[in-house]
Amino acid sequence: MEMRDIEIFLTLAEELHFSRAAERLGVSPARVSQSIKKQERRVGGTLFDRTTRAVSLSPLGEQLYRELKSGYRQIMEGFTTARATADGTAGTLTLGTLGPHSMRIRKTLDLFLERHPNARIQHREIQPSSPLDLLLSGDVDVAYLWLPIREPDLTVRPTTHTSEVLLMVGADHPFAARESVCLEDFGDCAVVEGQSIPAYLEEVFNPWHTPSGRPVRRGPKVTTWQEALSAVSSGQAVAGVPAEAAEFYPWPSLAYVPVRDAPRCGWGFVWRTSSETPLIRALADAAPAV
Numbered sequence: 001m002e003m004r005d006i007e008i009f010l011t012l013a014e015e016l017h018f019s020r021a022a023e024r025l026g027v028s029p030a031r032v033s034q035s036i037k038k039q040e041r042r043v044g045g046t047l048f049d050r051t052t053r054a055v056s057l058s059p060l061g062e063q064l065y066r067e068l069k070s071g072y073r074q075i076m077e078g079f080t081t082a083r084a085t086a087d088g089t090a091g092t093l094t095l096g097t098l099g100p101h102s103m104r105i106r107k108t109l110d111l112f113l114e115r116h117p118n119a120r121i122q123h124r125e126i127q128p129s130s131p132l133d134l135l136l137s138g139d140v141d142v143a144y145l146w147l148p149i150r151e152p153d154l155t156v157r158p159t160t161h162t163s164e165v166l167l168m169v170g171a172d173h174p175f176a177a178r179e180s181v182c183l184e185d186f187g188d189c190a191v192v193e194g195q196s197i198p199a200y201l202e203e204v205f206n207p208w209h210t211p212s213g214r215p216v217r218r219g220p221k222v223t224t225w226q227e228a229l230s231a232v233s234s235g236q237a238v239a240g241v242p243a244e245a246a247e248f249y250p251w252p253s254l255a256y257v258p259v260r261d262a263p264r265c266g267w268g269f270v271w272r273t274s275s276e277t278p279l280i281r282a283l284a285d286a287a288p289a290v
Contacts, residue, residue: 006072008035012048013065016055090118093279096126096140099225100248101267104161105144105287112286119279127224129194131201135270142271142280146204146242149270157284158268163242165205165262169255170235176255183261184210189238190219192228204265205240211261229254 008025012032015021022029040047047061057065095102095109102109102123109121124140127133132151134140146163149156167185169175175185187210194202202208207216219237222228231237233253242265246256269284 005035005039006068008032009039009047010065010069010072012036012055013057013061016057018055090116091279092120092122093283094122094124094139094141095283096124096134096143098126098128098131098145100244101144103248104244104267105159107290108159108283108287111290112283115286116279116282119282127195128197128228129192129222129224130196132198133196135272138272138275141275141277142269142283144267145270146201147266147268148200148204149268150198150200153273154270155273155276156268156270157287158266159287161267162264163244163267165259165265166241166243166246166256167238167259168232168241168245169238169257170233171253171255172235173238173255175238175257178257180258180260183207183259184212184214186210186216186238186240187212187214190217190236192231192237192239193218193221195221195223205242207240 008021008027008031011025012018012021015024018029018032022032025032036047043060043064045060046058047064049056049058097105113119113121124134126135126140126143126145131143131145132154135143135154136151147156147158167175167181169189175181175189186207191206199208209215220227220231222231228239229249229251232239233251240259240262241256243256269280269287271280
């Protein structure tokens with residue numbers, strides 16, 4: 001039995017209507033009828049009971065449907081897997097994100113996996129104090145990071161997601177009761193210092209100088225996000241953060257104050273240009289669709 005005949009039989013068994021089955025398959029009703037008659041001659045029995053008003057599976061047809069359906073599905077899944085392997089969209093993609101930001105791109109990830117069912121995503125956490133380390137070392141294939149990224153060996157695909165910048169302070173800090181602060185106020189504070197972060201990336205949230213030119217002091221050096229939270233909540237320093245931090249880390253010992261003159265922060269997918277794969281491009285291509 002040819003694959004096309006199997007498709008015709010299974011489709012008619014589901015539709016139980018010759019015209020609908022033909023329309024679904026893109027053939028004529030006569031082609032469906034001819035195929036079913038040929039299959040009935042081959043098996044030596046009636047597969048469908050036909051009347052002027054209805055079409056139904058015969059007991060023999062029901063048996064054949066059960067046995068062919070699972071096998072047909074396995075065959076088609078095999079072809080799908082082979083195509084995905086051939087075009088490079090099968091396999092595991094290691095994605096690095098900062099804390100809650102995997103939630104911000106949930107719809108993008110869902111669409112990517114829907115489009116490429118043979119792909120898998122493995123998550124790794126990126127520390128804000130060293131945002132590029134896992135990417136440059138090859139421990140993650142692609143990272144979702146705040147922008148801009150100016151490294152010459154990295155490719156950036158911006159997304160439409162942006163974040164408001166907040167100043168994270170201890171609950172007892174003088175700024176905690178304010179409705180907002182400005183960038184000039186950073187000159188009155190000590191901010192946490194990153195571990196291995198380019199100066200231009202650190203400046204997005206924690207400027208080096210105020211608009212009037214005053215230097216912004218650096219406080220304790222932190223290596224993890226948890227250390228930053230602890231340093232700020234204990235009053236050792238403050239930290240500029242994306243608005244998501246207030247949503248996901250509402251510690252009673254912390255306060256989040258809008259920085260009214262800070263530009264919104266953009267985000268994007270970033271990967272090593274030399275290691276670009278069809279799987280990485282497929283993930284990045286899902287973002288504009290969402």
